[in-house]
Amino acid sequence: MNNSQNCAGCKNSITNKDFLQCMQCKGKYDLDCANISPKNFRQMERKKEHWKCPECLSKLPKKGNSNTPVRGTTAILEGGTNLRTDSSTVSHVLKSGNPNVTVRSKVLNPPPLSETRNLVQGVENITINSYADILNDLKIYMKNLLHDEMDRVQKAIGSLTNTIKDQNSRIEQLEARVSILESKSETKPAQTHPIERIVMQLQADIAERDQTLLSNDLEIAGCPETPNENCTHIILTVAKKIGMELDDKDIVSAERVGPLRPAKQDSTTPRPRPIAVRHARRDTRNGLLQAARSRRNLNSDGLELPGSTKLLYLNERLTRFNRQLFQKARSLAREVQFKYVWVREGKIFVRKEQGKPRIRIRNEMDLSKVFNYNDS
Incomplete structure (x- = not known):
């Protein structure tokens, strides 16, 4: 341009x-x-x-x-007349059927x-x-709106960041405490051994006290089991067979104990449960046990029991703890070639061979010492 x-x-x-x-x-x-x-x-x-x-x-x-x-x-007047106004005010009197109408308008x-x-x-x-x-x-x-929103978001992120930092700090403190405890447990492992020994000793004391309560009891294993049987009559018959005369008053109770046992693979009849017998006096029980030991291969012949002849075993009745301990002792004795494992007055003994001293087994620690046994 x-x-x-x-x-x-x-x-x-x-x-x-x-x-x-x-x-x-x-x-x-x-x-x-x-x-x-x-x-x-x-x-x-x-x-x-x-x-x-x-x-x-x-x-x-x-x-x-x-x-x-x-x-x-x-101003559009009646009859189609247009009135343009100017700066002065003019009054027009219109004669349109009504002579009293006056129109005022600014021009x-x-x-x-x-x-x-x-x-x-x-x-x-x-x-x-x-x-x-x-x-x-x-x-x-x-x-301004975006600025305010960004401020709120930044504050929320800052608060969340501080919370995460606090949690991380607490986790680090916990990890440090765990590491200290682990190091202490590794450096002082022997402190747990006395506690274990105390627990085992207490278990043995309780087991021995429970075993004392069974001083008048014995078990007969292998006797055929029949419905509606009279266990007291069976005990009196067995005692008579081994040469002891007993009366009903010598027996406090006699009954089958334990759960029903399934039959062996080569048999269709279930295995009989043992009969637990409680005598009125310990001497009576000990006499029966002594008479049974003197008669080897004691069986059910002549006891008027159904089925074929079965071997009978008379033993002292043990608590569950001692029974499991006795089974472990027999199993370990076979492995390390110990010849003798037996029970006398509720106490478990082992002997490596004839002429060696007998060793009493009270708990798992004794098994570990005698047979180098570790149950871990």
Whole structure:
């Protein structure tokens, strides 16, 4: 754009690039005649291409098909008469069937064309400024909202980070305490041995006390079991067979003990349960045991029991603890070739061979010492 161009409004030369060109009449206007501030001019951007000068805007058809740029206030009277107002107040008395009707209206002169142009351009400027202000306020609001949200998120992350650090610190402290306890247990393993010995000794004392309560009891194993049998009668018959005369008053109780046993693979009948007998006196029990030991291969022949002849075994009755201990002692004795394992007065003894001293077995620790046994 050169300096010889003139403004279509003030006819002055346009000396810079800040001007607007009407898209309809192609006339060029400086910012003063276009009533546009430099700030609004820079914000118009693509709206510059569609800008129209005030003169072209005044030629656009108005409502009511009137080409007048600015219409004054018009009073439409009865009969189709239009009354344009100017600056003075005029009273007209209309004779229209009602002679008492008086119409008062302000008569305004139409504003000049330059004022109309300025008014239209001012409205456009206000609209552009309003949009710009709204966009600017919206940007500021969104920026503040985003800033507040980011602050809250950062605070939440900071709080969570501190919590995680605290938990990690507690876990590290617990791990350190566990390591200390593990090192102490490794450096002082012998401290648990006295406790184990005390527990075993207490178990042995309890087992010995329980065994004392069975001092008058014995068991008969191998005797065939039948429904509705009389165990007392069986005991009296067995005693008579081994040469002892007993009376009913010598027997306190006699019954089968333990769960039912399944039959062996080569038999269809279940294995008989042992008969537990409690005598009124210990001497009576010991006499039966002594008589049974002197008679080897004691069997059920002549006892009037069903089935084939079975071997009978009379033994002292043991507590569950001593019974399990006795079974382990017999098994270990076979492995290490100990010849003798027996029970006397509820006490378990072993002997490696004839002429060697007998050794009493009270608990698992004794098994470990005698047979080098480890149950771990």
